[in-house]
Amino acid sequence: MTITTTHEAAEFMLATGHYYTTRSLSEVLNISALRTKGWLYNIRRSGRYEVIEGTGSDRKMKVIAIDGRSNENLASFNMALLMKRPPLLVNQQRG
Numbered sequence: 054m055t056i057t058t059t060h061e062a063a064e065f066m067l068a069t070g071h072y073y074t075t076r077s078l079s080e081v082l083n084i085s086a087l088r089t090k091g092w093l094y095n096i097r098r099s100g101r102y103e104v105i106e107g108t109g110s111d112r113k114m115k116v117i118a119i120d121g122r123s124n125e126n127l128a129s130f131n132m133a134l135l136m137k138r139p140p141l142l143v144n145q146q147r148g
Contacts, residue, residue, distance in 0.1 A: 054080055061114050062092040064104050070124055071104075072113040 065082070066073055073081070079089040093114055096102045101104050101120055107113030117123055 056084065057098075059092045059095040059120075062089070063096050063119055066096075066114075066116040067119055067124055070115070072107055073116045074111050074113050 056065060062078070062082070066078070072094070075086050075090045075093055078084075078093065079086040082089065086138075093112075095115060097104060097106070097114065102116055103118035103121075105113075105115045105117055
């Protein structure tokens with residue numbers, strides 16, 4: 054999986070449901086810390102993303118929703134379908 058944009062990084066963070074720092078995200082994605090620092094800054098500042106920021110000096114951050122869509126909504130939808138949403142439908146929704 055190659056992540057090249059802020060939005061893709063946010064989608065990854067939402068899907069995993071974990072807290073990330075610049076360092077931890079760069080290690081997981083095998084991308085430079087400078088790039089992930091920029092993505093986290095953009096995610097933090099944009100109104101498009103809802104985040105929870107950890108306390109302390111490590112600046113942990115967790116994405117909880119993108120454009121109002123949260124992991125809980127997606128999980129409920131998948132359970133109703135009894136399967137994951139087909140990629141074709143996911144890509145059409147973003148269009």
